[in-house]
Amino acid sequence: MKKNLIVGQSGGPTAVINGSLYGAVSEALFSTDSIDKVYGMCNGIEGFLKGNVIDMAPLKEDGTLDIIKTTPAAYLGSCRYKLPEDSMDPVYDELFAKMEEYNIGYFMYIGGNDSMDTVSKLSAQAARRGSDIRFMGLPKTIDNDLVCTDHTPGFGSAAKFVAEALREITIDACVYGTKKSVTVVEIMGRHAGWLTAASVLARCEGNPEPSLIYLPERDFDVEDFLTRVSGCLEKKNNIVVAISEGIHDKNGTFICEYSQGDVGIDQFGHKSLSGSGKFLENLIKERLGVKVRSVELNVLQRCASSMLSASDLSEAIESGRVAVRTALKGGTGKMIGFKRCDNNGYYVEYVPVDVHEVCNKEKKVPDNMISEDGADITEAFVDYALPLIQGEVALPRKNSLPLFAIR
Amino acid sequence: MKKNLIVGQSGGPTAVINGSLYGAVSEALFSTDSIDKVYGMCNGIEGFLKGNVIDMAPLKEDGTLDIIKTTPAAYLGSCRYKLPEDSMDPVYDELFAKMEEYNIGYFMYIGGNDSMDTVSKLSAQAARRGSDIRFMGLPKTIDNDLVCTDHTPGFGSAAKFVAEALREITIDACVYGTKKSVTVVEIMGRHAGWLTAASVLARCEGNPEPSLIYLPERDFDVEDFLTRVSGCLEKKNNIVVAISEGIHDKNGTFICEYSQGDVGIDQFGHKSLSGSGKFLENLIKERLGVKVRSVELNVLQRCASSMLSASDLSEAIESGRVAVRTALKGGTGKMIGFKRCDNNGYYVEYVPVDVHEVCNKEKKVPDNMISEDGADITEAFVDYALPLIQGEVALPRKNSLPLFAIR
Numbered sequence: 100m101k102k103n104l105i106v107g108q109s110g111g112p113t114a115v116i117n118g119s120l121y122g123a124v125s126e127a128l129f130s131t132d133s134i135d136k137v138y139g140m141c142n143g144i145e146g147f148l149k150g151n152v153i154d155m156a157p158l159k160e161d162g163t164l165d166i167i168k169t170t171p172a173a174y175l176g177s178c179r180y181k182l183p184e185d186s187m188d189p190v191y192d193e194l195f196a197k198m199e200e201y202n203i204g205y206f207m208y209i210g211g212n213d214s215m216d217t218v219s220k221l222s223a224q225a226a227r228r229g230s231d232i233r234f235m236g237l238p239k240t241i242d243n244d245l246v247c248t249d250h251t252p253g254f255g256s257a258a259k260f261v262a263e264a265l266r267e268i269t270i271d272a273c274v275y276g277t278k279k280s281v282t283v284v285e286i287m288g289r290h291a292g293w294l295t296a297a298s299v300l301a302r303c304e305g306n307p308e309p310s311l312i313y314l315p316e317r318d319f320d321v322e323d324f325l326t327r328v329s330g331c332l333e334k335k336n337n338i339v340v341a342i343s344e345g346i347h348d349k350n351g352t353f354i355c356e357y358s359q360g361d362v363g364i365d366q367f368g369h370k371s372l373s374g375s376g377k378f379l380e381n382l383i384k385e386r387l388g389v390k391v392r393s394v395e396l397n398v399l400q401r402c403a404s405s406m407l408s409a410s411d412l413s414e415a416i417e418s419g420r421v422a423v424r425t426a427l428k429g430g431t432g433k434m435i436g437f438k439r440c441d442n443n444g445y446y447v448e449y450v451p452v453d454v455h456e457v458c459n460k461e462k463k464v465p466d467n468m469i470s471e472d473g474a475d476i477t478e479a480f481v482d483y484a485l486p487l488i489q490g491e492v493a494l495p496r497k498n499s500l501p502l503f504a505i506r
Numbered sequence: 507m508k509k510n511l512i513v514g515q516s517g518g519p520t521a522v523i524n525g526s527l528y529g530a531v532s533e534a535l536f537s538t539d540s541i542d543k544v545y546g547m548c549n550g551i552e553g554f555l556k557g558n559v560i561d562m563a564p565l566k567e568d569g570t571l572d573i574i575k576t577t578p579a580a581y582l583g584s585c586r587y588k589l590p591e592d593s594m595d596p597v598y599d600e601l602f603a604k605m606e607e608y609n610i611g612y613f614m615y616i617g618g619n620d621s622m623d624t625v626s627k628l629s630a631q632a633a634r635r636g637s638d639i640r641f642m643g644l645p646k647t648i649d650n651d652l653v654c655t656d657h658t659p660g661f662g663s664a665a666k667f668v669a670e671a672l673r674e675i676t677i678d679a680c681v682y683g684t685k686k687s688v689t690v691v692e693i694m695g696r697h698a699g700w701l702t703a704a705s706v707l708a709r710c711e712g713n714p715e716p717s718l719i720y721l722p723e724r725d726f727d728v729e730d731f732l733t734r735v736s737g738c739l740e741k742k743n744n745i746v747v748a749i750s751e752g753i754h755d756k757n758g759t760f761i762c763e764y765s766q767g768d769v770g771i772d773q774f775g776h777k778s779l780s781g782s783g784k785f786l787e788n789l790i791k792e793r794l795g796v797k798v799r800s801v802e803l804n805v806l807q808r809c810a811s812s813m814l815s816a817s818d819l820s821e822a823i824e825s826g827r828v829a830v831r832t833a834l835k836g837g838t839g840k841m842i843g844f845k846r847c848d849n850n851g852y853y854v855e856y857v858p859v860d861v862h863e864v865c866n867k868e869k870k871v872p873d874n875m876i877s878e879d880g881a882d883i884t885e886a887f888v889d890y891a892l893p894l895i896q897g898e899v900a901l902p903r904k905n906s907l908p909l910f911a912i913r
Contacts, residue, residue, distance in 0.1 A: 111681075112677075112678045112681050141683075142682070142683060142684060145684075146684075170677065171674055171677055171678065172674075172677040172678045172680070172681050173681045176680075176681055176682070176683045177681040177682055178682065179682070259906065259907075262907055263811075263812055263907060263908060264806060264810075266907065266908065266910060267578055267579075267805075267806060267809045267810055267811060268805055268806070268809070270519075270577065270578055270579040270809065270910055270912065271519045271578065271579045271805045271808070271809040272805075273579070273583075274518075274519050274579050274580045274583055274584040275549070275583070275584055275585065275586070276548075276549060276583045277549060277552075277553075300907065301907075303904075303905070303907065304904060304907070304909055304910070304912075305910070305912035306910070306912060392805070394804045394805060394806075395802065395804070397801045397802070398674075398675055398678045398679075398799070398801060399671060399674060399675070399801075399806070401678070402674045402675070402677065402678040403671075403674055404670075404674060405670060405812050405813050406812050408906070485905060488905075488906050488907070489905070489906045490906060491903075491906065496898075497710075497711060498710070498892060498895075498896070499666065499815070499895055499896045499897060499898065500666075500669055500670060500673065500707065500708075500710065500711070500895070501670060501673065502711055503673060503677055503711070503712070503713070505677065505711075505712035505713060
């Protein structure tokens with residue numbers, strides 16, 4: 100008997116999470132031999148628990164699915180809902196009852212660390228319960244911090260945004276060339292500095308900035324920072340510094356906490372951060388007496404559709420397709436990992452990896468990609484990241500503004 | 507005897523000020539019958555006074571000029587240098603001596619209000635001195651606040667960035683649909699709200715946001731604002747509010763100044779100053795107890811090359827060409843104004859207007875473009891602005907990153 104497939108999205112938005120959705124849904128709709136209905140759960144498992152489920156087939160018929168492909172953020176809506184550690188918690192009965200109600204055979208979940216935790220727990224539950232529902236994780240995060248995969252969909256487009264933005268901000272910052280100035284650009288990334296590292300990609304074709312790049316992988320020392328900024332300003336008038344929102348001192352105190360009394364904590368225990376750039380702006384102004392501006396790239400770095408990486412988008416779509424095919428072949432408790440094969444130019448193989456190995460871990464930027472002084476990024480990162488930002492994507496537009504699929 | 511032409515850039519960067527430069531330089535290089543050398547002054551008249559002048563012809567030969575066309579900010583560098591009111595000030599002797607030294611016959615200056623003041627003063631000086639040097643102003647400002655012209659180059663591309671960014675920010679803000687949230691987007695414009703008004707262009711094709719739009723043309727009342735935000739949140743969960751950085755209360759106090767009294771002092775004793783958006787973020791959080799985020803679009807709105815309006819760029823180029831042709835025909839003391847002719851679809855005529863009428867004035871958003879309650883924008887603005895953001899521009903790229911001309 101044919102079963103139904105359901106797909107959900109979870110965690111923070113990216114520019115290509117809907118590419119993964121497109122890939123999974125179009126593959127599932129194509130697999131009519133094995134799959135009956137294709138459902139989307141709205142706002143992840145939180146919505147699923149409330150029966151907030153839609154039929155995806157009409158979206159293909161009316162052309163919406165094609166627009167979903169290049170729509171940023173999460174078409175189905177997202178959630179931040181952590182399943183209980185206690186495997187006997189009644190929510191698991193509720194969830195499996197809901198899956199039975201919808202005759203679900205295949206459960207696809209697109210997200211980052213926390214979402215893989217969900218896939219891990221649900222597949223473990225299925226094993227305990229003797230359920231044959233197959234659970235697959237599709238990677239997604241601009242943070243690029245998932246283990247068991249070379250990189251994650253969403254990172255390439257965000258990295259491209261960061262690189263382009265840094266080129267533009269630099270050229271903007273240099274117009275009054277004769278006056279000394281510092282521009283501090285704050286980039287997303289709490290614990291892993293991959294996205295901040297991407298700022299080094301801006302340093303090409305005549306652009307010498309950013310002069311300094313600071314990741315959360317290294318302890319940040321305020322006095323050493325000021326010394327380095329001064330040193331750079333002795334050599335040139337206008338410098339740009341890229342910092343991760345998550346930079347912290349040797350005691351683990353976030354630099355943004357220097358300026359804030361208390362910091363909010365979300366339900367996964369993440370501290371809610373902003374303001375490292377603003378803090379350093381004020382510090383440089385006071386201590387070095389030069390013109391300073393801080394720029395927070397903010398949500399645009401994860402949701403800008405005008406700077407999509409074609410490579411990133413096509414990999415996101417393909418990971419969705421492969422996830423469905425893997426489930427149909429019997430796979431469960433897996434995340435689709437990306438294996439880089441670049442003997443003869445860059446390409447990716449999609450390899451199902453054990454989701455239990457992925458969840459609740461963080462892949463940091465390795466030592467060989469960070470300069471010894473901790474204030475710059477090496478060529479090893481450039482070689483790694485450059486293939487991920489390649490190619491432009493033409494968006495569907497009306498009146499010259501991008502068309503987005505809005506539920 | 508043939509004379510030389512010199513062109514300079516002044517004031518804040520835009521995405522197409524180099525389009526105007528490209529237009530002026532390529533027309534001048536083409537006009538070999540009348541013009542000998544084509545010079546660029548680096549960092550405006552401030553650099554010119556120091557003899558900081560480059561020959562532009564080699565840039566055409568080596569292909570740089572083509573890349574200049576789509577490079578944001580100001581290729582020649584900019585300045586903020588106001589000429590003295592006293593027409594007998596010795597700086598005028600210096601300037602005219604420099605022009606004689608370089609055998610200048612045509613002086614092109616690209617900029618906003620203050621730059622037109624420079625053109626006005628120099629052309630008045632020329633008249634007093636019996637000099638036949640011809641002075642032309644080329645309009646430029648994302649603020650769109652110049653009089654005697656329908657709009658200004660730079661506004662269309664900035665407006666397109668604002669509209670696209672608001673669409674993206676909205677879709678990002680709505681992913682956790684079930685929780686109430688407010689996103690406050692702060693847009694450039696100290697005294698004129700044209701660019702903030704452009705946020706209304708995002709409200710199309712299924713996107714209902716921004717719910718509220720506030721320009722500096724109207725007094726801002728904090729209590730009325732909170733009441734309206736509450737009212738919107740009763741109808742929907744996620745709202746986006748667009749505000750101009752220059753919103754002020756009925757006493758003329760900027761809203762961003764409100765935060766400077768009660769803002770926290772960090773552990774190093776630095777006072778942390780923030781903008782209008784940050785102030786309203788904290789205010790809404792405290793008073794309405796909902797999730798709030800503020801986003802400052804910051805410099806990207808004026809220097810993003812990835813969202814260039816083709817219409818804006820081609821008009822910038824054409825204004826440069828027309829300025830040179832006008833000067834060659836004997837025009838001086840003029841700015842190239844844009845006259846909108848849209849009986850049969852939108853097009854623009856380029857009309858030299860008296861630069862003395864332009865400088866030191868500000869064109870505000872007229873009453874008919876602002877809703878009666880002062881918290882929204884009317885269709886009259888949409889009709890006005892939509893033609894200005896039309897068309898995309900493919901940038902020259904290498905490794906998928908835009909190539910910029912850097913001096």
